[in-house]
Amino acid sequence: MAKAQKKSGQLGLRMGLKDERIPKLFGLLLLFIAVYLTVAFVSYLFTWKIDQDRVLRFSWKLLSEDAASVDNWLGRLGAFLSNFFIYFCFGLPSFLLVYFIGRLGLNRLRRAPLKPMANLFVKLMLFTIGLAVLLSFAFGGLTDFPLGGGVGDYLVSHLSGVLGGFGVILLLLLLFGLYLIFEARIDFNGSPGQIRNDVVDHFSEMMRLGRKPRRPAPPAARTPAPAAAPKERPATPPSLSPGDRGNFEIDSPRTLSEKGLEQIRGDQMEMPLESVGDVTLVNPDPLAAGADNLIVADGDTGIDTSLAVTEENQDHTEPYDPTLDLPAYEKPHLQLLVEGDTSKHEVDRAELEANKDQIIETLLNYKIEITKIRATIGPTVTLYEIVPAPGVRISKIKNLEDDIALSLAALGIRIIAPIPGRGTIGIEVPNTNPQMVSMREVLESEKFRNAKMDLPLALGKTIKNEVLIADLAKMPHLLVAGATGQGKSVGINSIIMSLLYKKHPSQVKLVMIDPKKVELFPYAKLESHFLAFLPGQTEPITTETTKVIHILNSLCIEMDQRYDLLKKAASRNIKEYNEKFVARRLNPEKGHKFLPFIVLVIDEFADLIMTAGKEVEMPIARLAQLSRAVGIHLVIATQRPSVNIITGVIKANFPARIAYKVTAKVDSRTILDSGGADQLIGRGDMLLSNGGDVVRLQGAFVDTPEVEEVINFIGNQRGYVEPYLLPEYNTDEEMAGSGALSYADLDDMFEDAARLIIQQQHGSTSMVQRRLKLGYNRAGRIMDQMEQLGIVGPAQGSKPREVLVYDEMELTRFIDDLRNRG
């Protein structure tokens, strides 16, 4: 009992400390102090002569001495405090300290991070002391007013004794110079006017923000997934029957409500679950296999590592910081998003018991005995993990999926037999009271805040209520599909929000394509911050199919240009390249530049595929195959998960896929290569698959007004003067290249050769020569035509060419298109 009280006391204390009202209260108090001091200080400027005698005579006793009257507008306390700060401490620069108190107050009210405040404090303190010395030195003898305060006067009298008056001036100039070099990082290469502007900008920004992002983030650390603990099984476990309370474990961070059942002790609820494995999707392979071959570190091919230290760069000892392009940019704060309410939802213990009994009973009906069952309660579903009795075949349980679903009279039962790496069988049952996962809580989570990923996506929460953060840069592309109204648009918004909350506009650019015209248009406001589009494009969000084709091809050109840059810099990928650039080892005059990640978002690509077919599919496939190393990543979504939309080519290049609820099992197979998405319950319930592993998630929910708030917050800030423009895509050039090839130009044996290559998925000229009995030259010409049309990749020496088309139906469509074009 005492223990329970102690526990609840501790809990109360913890809740108290976590209570967000406390920092707000503290913030309000600080603001009050700042206003009070400002008024007292201003009053001091007018009343100091009259009050000073009394304050100095009474010292701190002034506060209790009723007899002493003062003129300060804020009474004896005002007179005492202003005299203390201005006369004894820092003189006029004391106002800077009041400014700091005010800033800290605002910071606490907004519950913003504290670290920038510590930086600001150090800077302001140094600045205050420096200014106090300067004022005492320059004007000390001219006025009675303590311009530099006691500190300024004291330092000046000592320093001028040691260094002489002129020495003090030099010292002050030296300190200012050091500050400009180390803290303000002013580039002295520019004209005097430019240097002056930089200095003014620096100080105005420091006062505005209280922080200045300076250094590039350290390279992302990769956390190895902890190995799942081996599980011991009892030698001959007793099998369970309905109603048994033994061997039924519950794992839930949510509150349990009781309906006629005995109280569950707190420690039982907090019982740790063995790890189901790290759900963070980390792909250890740093480069796509194909991309690996593209960067040839060859000294003869114009790699300019010799540029590592150029004349211009020798002066730049500081690393280059891309965020300085927009130094005043402030990332959106969490208060723009609605706070999720987790408190109202509870999980009914009776519901758990009833489901458990139903599962055991149903399995017993089919003569399947189990020895243990445990429940893990997630936001929308509860996972019942069962350990079957020795000798029970897993496939038998899997086959009973529909029967179990029927007997539980619930929709959305998904059976995972076995749970990979666990040796148990999972049965997911939807909760009667699903819990919403708010965008704010996932962005607020430590996992997201500490995520050191290139493109972190806060997707939602797993069955264990853990926030799942995936790195789009490692995925490296994402296909999102699901029937209409199941949460896809919300999911796309949560993906974009994750990037906007984590990244500076210099680090990531979004290319948005929205044929439906209604989903992404609010993001147009981010035009000069986060969006990338074609020169001359009036609407930054692309909606028309012809423009989409242009923009996709332009991205391919951007990709090729980036590969050229990487090759010149002898870098294997964007990360290595940017590291070299930041370390000033690449010369901007040779075309090198900091490369932001580019994320292409297509909301609804079904319409595009239907209207433009190959013209859209081919550049998407090309980008998906090759763009990873140069930092271009694709997120493509569709509400029509059928094979003619999610084609073989698309699928082969998008190993990471998200499936929302679909209506038929066949659709689930189209998206994930397995069933399961048809069993989801909608409203953001989703399956994330990354090359085999499937994780069920409750997607983070972000509402349109919240998205608009965030967009306005960013959009109202100063952006780049020039938006990020993609390379021009010239249709004439296209005509001169692959487009110049008309149907009439094709070799008579072209179609047969293409079919053969696609059937065999083997791009070898000698095979075409041998199997179709063609001469070497003719077979070579046909291969070149196939390359021009994007059916095979370029020649790779003695190795066969890469085949870019995966099935014959696609080929037929492709050739029909060509024939129709004439």
Ligand SMILES: Nc1ncnc2c1ncn2[C@@H]1O[C@H](COP(=O)(O)OP(=O)(O)OP(=O)(O)O)[C@@H](O)[C@H]1O
């Ligand atoms: N993560 C979520 N949590 C809770 N509810 C959600 C979630 N995602 C979506 N919903 C609910 O489902 C509704 C439909 O979601 P959304 O608009 O994202 O569907 P959609 O698949 O994009 O539909 P469409 O394809 O027609 O645009 C939302 O208005 C919301 O009520």
